[in-house]
Amino acid sequence: MKTEIDQLNKQFDGKSPEEILAYFLPKYGVRIALASSLGLEDQVLTDLILKTDSTARIFTIDTGRLFPETYSLIDKTNLKYGIKIEVYFPECEPVEQFVRANGINAFYESIEKRKECCGVRKIEPLLRALGTLDVWICGLRQEQSVTRTGVQAVEWDEANNLIKINPLVHWTEQQVWDYIKTNRVPYNVLHDKHFPSIGCQPCTRAVAEGEDVRAGRWWWENPEHKECGLHKR
């Protein structure tokens, strides 16, 4: 598989996100989907994907702890594109057990508890969604954080036995914003209030001028720990 992935990365070297999507979407049909966090990059990808195939699958995960603005964005996006984003919820039992054992906001207490919360609220539904796929589309960009500098356009996700594609891998933040504005793509209004990266409400805060774009995510942890486990490499 490594050889195939290397070959695909060579094939898409210097190619646009549209060209990458035009290759993968028809090839994989219902076995490919955008795993949308509803962030800026995923909103760009939603627009690009639906321009390529209006029936393409887009899913998101409702952890139960999202911002009200994020729920509004799901509605706005559905309305603009005439789609229904597939919303996956966590299994209730593991969430209930975690909260009963540790408290409702235990993620502030340790990295282990934070990862456990991400595990039951995010990873479990993500894995269920990924179980329906051969390829998942992600909005990762190399520029986003210290944990993402090694991201490639096409990757083999060993843990999930899937191809993962990152069509915006080489885009800058400016390119993302330019696309959003030019194409009137709906986006989370929190981005206009100094929230460059938005996750669950209790684990996201606004950042100061000049701070890293992901500085507001799990701000009490060191930068190298700031992944929820969705994007292991």
Ligand code: SF4
């Ligand atoms: S981001 Fe925070 S609230 Fe959301 S799943 Fe992870 S630890 Fe839990």
